Amino acid sequence: MIDLLADRLYYLVSFLLLGVGTYMLIANRNVVKKVIGMNVFQTGIFLFFITAAFVTGASPPLLTAPEPYVSPLPHVLILTAIVVGVSLTAVALGLVVRVYEEYGTLNEEAIRQVSHDE
């Protein structure tokens, strides 16, 4: 069991991050913390992809392809996904600023009360 866990440590960590991210998204009342939770969640997925491409003792296929080599495709995919993640975070933070300007608070409960009073 311990061996199995040590073997799969990277996967474990990436799924731990997924769990932490989901918890932050659900449990936090502060919208900035929700955005951070979203980022943690995505990072878990990035790590999962990179782990899947990892080969012990392999080198990157630059110019020549030495055996064994690391598959470059997941790295490229994650590069794209990171760019997407950055733009998502930017849009999210922009919206957070708008929400703060409008309601004067970042707490979800407080926002709900303000918008019900209208």
Added chain:
Amino acid sequence: MSDLPALVVALPLLGSVAVLLGGLVRPRTGWPITVVTALAQVLAVGTLATRAFGDEPVRYVVGGFSRPFGIELVVDGLSASMALLVAVVSLGVLAYARTAGPRSNPFYATYLLLVGGLTGMSITGDVFNMYVFLEITGLTAYALVASGDGGRSALAALKYLLVGTVGASLFLLGIGYAYIATGTLNMADLSDQLAAVGYQDPLVQAAFGLLVVGLFVKVAVFPVHTWQPTAYAGAPDSVSAFISALVSTVAAYALIRIVFTVFTVDFLADNGFAQTVLAVAAVVSIVVGSLLAVSQTEIKRMLAYSSVSQFGLVLAAIAVANGTALTGAAIHLVGHAVMKGGLFLTSGLVATETGARSIDGYDGLAERLPSGAGAFGVLALAMVGVPPAVGFVGKWYVALGAVEAEAWPLAVVIFASTLLTLAYFARIVERMYFREAPEPAASVESAETGATTAVVTDGTGPTGDQTTGSAPRVSLGMRATVVGAAVLAIVLGVAAFQYGQLLEPTIERLLS
């Protein structure tokens, strides 16, 4: 014109850049450039569609990298109809948004980006490419929802963003599993490789689960639908019409693509549990979506919950997985887009004219606003499924498919869904035609408050000639779009049987 598949994706993206650049020179160029791009898009997609409804799909390899390695664009009958739907609806909503909508250049640029993202999702043949287009669609949809005035739309967009990102991330995780299992991302290649790995393999099953659940969020299937009513109610009218007509529709198309092109019917046959989950999600969405719609008083929220229920119907067709039901799903996707988009536009028209945003305001609307009430009535009855409207044909095929597959419980729910739809639309039709209009004094007052809420500018360089505070009038373009949607709902219904026959080779290929 062999580069046409690449062109239809590139055209709106280039158009969106042109809008921003043009805005630097002259501030009012946004709308003309957008219209020209949307028109060109309709023409290009139309030309492409004439070639796609054949025995063989149109294939295009981007950048000349051969098939399993490069990104491939595949246009068959189903994807062509989605791309055409996107092009036509975007042009229609644009005519409406001329006077009603947010009118800044950034709005038009984002609008065209969304068109590009949706078109890309429709015709891509590569799962990771689909994820990227899914995120482009998502990002622009969040930005468009936030283009309304005030904190409500920003808050709605933020909620939409957080939930939508989780959905797209799960989709990405599913792609990861599928890639680990097979080492490929091309859809056609994936379906061969997945069959070779074996449909009972846990890795393959996990990939299916994550991809499907990720798309459930985007389609707004019952337990993960919560973002949708908030987003649709918080967005400006033209945006909620555009998004409700297209974003969930193309996500549902992606679901069909993933389930039938990538995983194939054999996967469903091998994994009865997956099929059961799809069927249960469909039933719950149909019933609970309708019940929630009945309990709403705000028109736009009611229409949003109605979408949850209508997409349950498409999900039911996917669970049934035979040719008749899938034809029904395709017809219903197109029909629902026209009907629901039209209903949102009509509700916006009514709100601009009378200030009514809740059901109470629709009392005696037929006298005050005959065109609006007429369009709303026709579209509502079309949605319920009164023949010869398109809502009837879609439901009929799906129900027939369920009967053919002898999925009796599902068939019962699909038939009952018509009554459930009637439950929330009939009361509005009754109010519009059989009740007295409220006292004139009250309606004038509500018209004033409606006017102030309907003026929508996002403060980033409005290009219109209107100043905040003056009531936007209902323009000819707005009326024409609304009436056009109602007419289209009937015409499509008449043409739907021919369309079903046209789709036959595509559906057969999907199921083989």
